[in-house]
Amino acid sequence: MKAKHQRLTLGLLAVAAIVGAAVLALSALRDQASFFYSPSDLARDHVSTDKHIRLGGMVVTGSVAKLSDGVTTRFAVTDNVDQITVVYRGILPDLFREGSGVVAEGHLAPGGGFVADNILAKHDERYMPPQVAGAMHKTKSLDK
């Protein structure tokens, strides 16, 4: 075997080893690397109420309500399996919409529900002009 071929074989083996290592590491990371809990994660796993976590999902249409103090908002977050009520006192981001994605940072309330101290808006991968937005949910996501 010529030295060049030996190096080629070694090189390809090295690439295969690197890819293998990455796959193993990532499959072990799977859940730990997620940015937020979904409502059904919270229903399944027992997360302590004093643990600061992120909750992500869609804002349920029709669920957003301002409380009587004028600065607290209450809304429900769903992942189409489970649903959880979030209470947040503060200014909501501009892109916070019913039926749109949201990530709430905070903790579970002892009596159920979620108390958020920060709200992030999450938008999806669809971009379109306002005129087409009426036909919005007719465009499909790529990975679904």
Place this chain on the structure above:
Amino acid sequence: MPSIHALANPTRFLKIARPATPVCFWSGVALMLFAAWGGLTRTPPDYLQGETVRIMYIHVPAAWLGLGGWAGLATASFVYLVWRHPLAALAARAIAVPGALFTALCLVTGSIWGRPTWGTWWQWDGRLTSMLLLFFVYLAYLALNRADAERGGDGRIPALFGIAGSVLLPIIHYSVVWWNTLHQGQSIGLTGSTIDASMLWPLWYAMAGFTLFFTGIVLMRMRTMLAVQKVEARMRRMARG
């Protein structure tokens, strides 16, 4: 493999690179300007984000070059390790600096985009974190390359690092699929795009323009490195007298 040897001949490379450099560079600049004009004045605002969406015409090509740059760097490193062509090592070195710069540009524009849309400059989600790692890996490659050159190394260790670093590319790409992230899923795939056609077209010009511009810079850097090598060789000959 005679074809690769032919390409690796520096004289032949220079013969092609000399006219190709200005062509790539200036056509890249022209396409970028055209894309900027189209993206700023000829596309509608987004239904949700409004005018903010226009930063996409810089952010997406910058991300593409950050990732594509490393893919090129890793390929060149592989060719250098297996076939020992000095020109491949040169190409990998020439890609590293612009690659790092475009990765940084992607991170900065992403941060500026994130503030008005998500409501945050930075979050440690899978996509953002893995892209930041790629930037650090570029910096590590540059440092390793310099250290290797100073110690009179033959560039094999940086080349190995270049190949190992490509592990990040699939991680960055699939981060939004494997994990739930703040960053949205991919908008452009092999099967089509979820960006409305009226907003998508300048993006293609921007991608092509950025890529040509990048190629022009890489060719420029390779020619500079070859010229430096030539000067150093001549100095050594003169010193020997």
